[in-house]
Amino acid sequence: MLVTPEREHKLRTVLSRRQPDLTVLMEQVNKPHNLSAILRTCDAVGVLEVHAIPPQKGLPVLEEAEAGKIRTYNDTSGSAAKWVGLRVHPDVPSAFAYLKGQGFRIYATRLSEQATDYRAVDYTQPTCILLGAEKWGVSEEAAALADGHIVIPMLGMVQSLNVSVAAAVILFEAQRQRLEAGLYERPRLSPQQYQAVWEAWSDPRRR
């Protein structure tokens, strides 16, 4: 027996709530505590796999990542990294090509007057949230390629939120919409995808 019945029940419950059509793309997010907080949030709203364009000096938690390869990067970023896949892209055009090929609409988070209130977006559609670097935000290149620009309303003196905070505010709005739409009530993965993730998750070396 690979896993106990209780463990199997827990793993299958979580797996049946995973949302293959909700994700984030992190553009040069470089602080380990931010990456780690974003992964915990992604796990909590059912994101199956996240995307990153690493900063020049490499990913904060996975310097040895090979571009384009899913890694579990277990031992580097807290336990959420065990349960959320990471796909690394070398640059903006390749990340966009990949995500658009998968049918995602990509929303760039932008601190601009022209951006739409994040609450006005329909997150039950295939959605990728583009997050910018702590210092510079989303690049002009990526902003120009995005399908839309969204902003969280700031009613105070400070211009921007912490990036992991902004990610969570948007992702929990997506969770709210998807709960309402019943998207967590039955498996969203194809049988092949489900089986592949199940095999990885139930591997006893993961615990």
Added chain:
Amino acid sequence: MLVTPEREHKLRTVLSRRQPDLTVLMEQVNKPHNLSAILRTCDAVGVLEVHAIPPQKGLPVLEEAEAGKIRTYNDTSGSAAKWVGLRVHPDVPSAFAYLKGQGFRIYATRLSEQATDYRAVDYTQPTCILLGAEKWGVSEEAAALADGHIVIPMLGMVQSLNVSVAAAVILFEAQRQRLEAGLYERPRLSPQQYQAVWEAWSDPRRR
């Protein structure tokens, strides 16, 4: 002239949106980046003043804080700390006595089956969100004194969110409700409170 007309306009706009009846109480939150992210979020949703019970070793950003005294702790925690007051309390009973005396309902954030979904709470009423320490969460003592227990639904493998992330998810739900209720449309401070904060904010040494 103390401030330029543009600056005065900005300051007065923000001040007229400040919500004296929305706050957080941080119980032994001890990582500087979490405190800093929480303050940025509080500024963005219009919190006037936050509350903290410092960890044993002292507040992460304001070791020299005197209990019960509002400080601006400007130079220690990024710019949000200039615009959000901090009131320090020595322990749980004094913090609760103070907040209850001000008419707050205090909601403890708890990772428990019995806790209410955070979206079911009416945040247009005087509300304080009690946040727990990174390692231990909200203490039993504080949980027992709280008016209610709330939780953000976790649909993944990981048990908890980062504390600054959890704070933001709840506070932006409060912002949503308060926007809808029109609570940011006219000043919420008494004329005396407004004048006192205005004098502090327009002091040229603050810029």
